Amino acid sequence: MNYIVMECHSSYAILLDEEGRFLKAANLHYQVGQRVYDPVLMKEKKKKIFQPVRWVTGGAAVIAAGFLLVFGIHYYQNHLMSYSSIYLTINPEIRMSLNKQGKVLELTGTNQDGEALLEGYDGKGKDKVTVTDELIDRAIEMGFLAEGGQVSFSIDTPEEVLLQEYGEELEAEVKRHLKNRLSITIEIIDHHTGDRETSSTENPAGKEESGKQPAEETGQEQTPAAREEMPAAQTETPDPGLQPGNEASGPQTSQPQGSAVYEDTDYGTGSDGESDYSQPESQASREAEGDSGYEASSDYGDSGYEEEDD
Amino acid sequence: MKEERDIIRQVRAAREDMQAADELIRTYMPFIKAETAKFLRRSVTEGQDDELSIAMIAFHEAICGYSPARGGFLKYASMLIGSRLIDYHRKEQRHRKVISLETPLREEEDKSLGETLSDGKDHSEEMTVREATRKEIEELTAQMRDFGVSLTDVAENCPKQERTLEACRKALNYAKEHPELLEELLRTKRLPGTKLCKGSGVEKKTLERHRKYMVALLLIHTNGYEIIRGHIKQVMKGVTER
Numbered sequence: 001m002n003y004i005v006m007e008c009h010s011s012y013a014i015l016l017d018e019e020g021r022f023l024k025a026a027n028l029h030y031q032v033g034q035r036v037y038d039p040v041l042m043k044e045k046k047k048k049i050f051q052p053v054r055w056v057t058g059g060a061a062v063i064a065a066g067f068l069l070v071f072g073i074h075y076y077q078n079h080l081m082s083y084s085s086i087y088l089t090i091n092p093e094i095r096m097s098l099n100k101q102g103k104v105l106e107l108t109g110t111n112q113d114g115e116a117l118l119e120g121y122d123g124k125g126k127d128k129v130t131v132t133d134e135l136i137d138r139a140i141e142m143g144f145l146a147e148g149g150q151v152s153f154s155i156d157t158p159e160e161v162l163l164q165e166y167g168e169e170l171e172a173e174v175k176r177h178l179k180n181r182l183s184i185t186i187e188i189i190d191h192h193t194g195d196r197e198t199s200s201t202e203n204p205a206g207k208e209e210s211g212k213q214p215a216e217e218t219g220q221e222q223t224p225a226a227r228e229e230m231p232a233a234q235t236e237t238p239d240p241g242l243q244p245g246n247e248a249s250g251p252q253t254s255q256p257q258g259s260a261v262y263e264d265t266d267y268g269t270g271s272d273g274e275s276d277y278s279q280p281e282s283q284a285s286r287e288a289e290g291d292s293g294y295e296a297s298s299d300y301g302d303s304g305y306e307e308e309d310d
Numbered sequence: 311m312k313e314e315r316d317i318i319r320q321v322r323a324a325r326e327d328m329q330a331a332d333e334l335i336r337t338y339m340p341f342i343k344a345e346t347a348k349f350l351r352r353s354v355t356e357g358q359d360d361e362l363s364i365a366m367i368a369f370h371e372a373i374c375g376y377s378p379a380r381g382g383f384l385k386y387a388s389m390l391i392g393s394r395l396i397d398y399h400r401k402e403q404r405h406r407k408v409i410s411l412e413t414p415l416r417e418e419e420d421k422s423l424g425e426t427l428s429d430g431k432d433h434s435e436e437m438t439v440r441e442a443t444r445k446e447i448e449e450l451t452a453q454m455r456d457f458g459v460s461l462t463d464v465a466e467n468c469p470k471q472e473r474t475l476e477a478c479r480k481a482l483n484y485a486k487e488h489p490e491l492l493e494e495l496l497r498t499k500r501l502p503g504t505k506l507c508k509g510s511g512v513e514k515k516t517l518e519r520h521r522k523y524m525v526a527l528l529l530i531h532t533n534g535y536e537i538i539r540g541h542i543k544q545v546m547k548g549v550t551e552r
Contacts, residue, residue, distance in 0.1 A: 007461040010332055014465045028363045
């Protein structure tokens, strides 16, 4: 095949082949009109054809990315972003950062006691009321919270409704949690306005049992002697120093014997007489009303109360 | 970064306009030379080394085939130049055993082998033919200019597929049989597309798409242009026979 050089440019030449094609080729020092035999033809790149599959997959990817982004943002705002805060103050001050769902994102101790209280505790992902309960338990255990103490919740939330809701929820929960254990004051504070609302936990029963309702109830129902004992116990408990110790030791001392102590041993054969009787005794002497029951009989263990009551 | 964007912009412009492409190639001549020299491991001289022409056409291909998805333009051009030069050298290797005409006849003599040979052709006659061809081409180019068509346009517009080429030839054949169509073409400076496709049975879309090529082909078959016509005559004969 031979070609006629039709046109020469510095970077290429146009050739006409014998079949009537006009072609671009490397200009190997050609001259117009020359016949050439072995040119280096330019390779034409095929024009990109429209590829629907690529467009479809690309479009799908874009849509998917968009969805992910939207849901991601939604998830972030609902679960990961700190939406409101509750400042729990007993003496330890703790800040709970909550997401929109009311789950705890972060716990920070804002004073030294707060840090101490949080040491070794992980409340992440738990609900605020659970964390509050657990923290109050810890506080009691560590001696920060005792009878007559105060727990205040300062709620910082952008929504008025949420403030109301959280306040009620926390108050109800703490009341429920501490019912018959401690009587404390609960204070709900609006972090923005500083509005306060206080209430206290009901604590009708004696506290020396510290939360052992079943034992207490049975005691209440049974004997008049037990009933007598109750008021004495109630006055006795508000000793803050005693409380944490009581809490810790209580379960061992009273639980196993609990009901048995009141029902049988003390009144019957009167064997142990250590815990139950020592308290009323001291109480009685403190009251100093000349209650002769003890003195007259001078015999601990059996007759003292029965005689009196009858 | 800005430089790269500039190049891409220039490349885009060059793809549309051959003039701009030539300009761009001239601007990047040092780069092309350097790439060629890197390949040959010696310096290159413009107008002497075929490799430089190959590199230039490769750069041209790079302009036409570049898309930003291929990375930086100069990297792409460099790669293309390299592979075209390799292609060229492989092709050349087949002719290795042929002695170069430039080989000195004897070591002490200045004369080269080529100068002692008579090629059996009349050089002056060849030069005359070449000159005549050149004149025809010039004339054709001038005439095409009236239609707003350049040879470069035609080369770009030329059908790539054999089937399309065949269709164009069929249309041309019909025009040759009906010289009034060629006259109409010259008179109106427009391609008588409707008549051509009706007469030849070629799809109008095909003719429209290759309008520039058809203009050139038909012009070549008007009066004059004997040499060019002679060059492509055999093929046209083939079409008529079929």
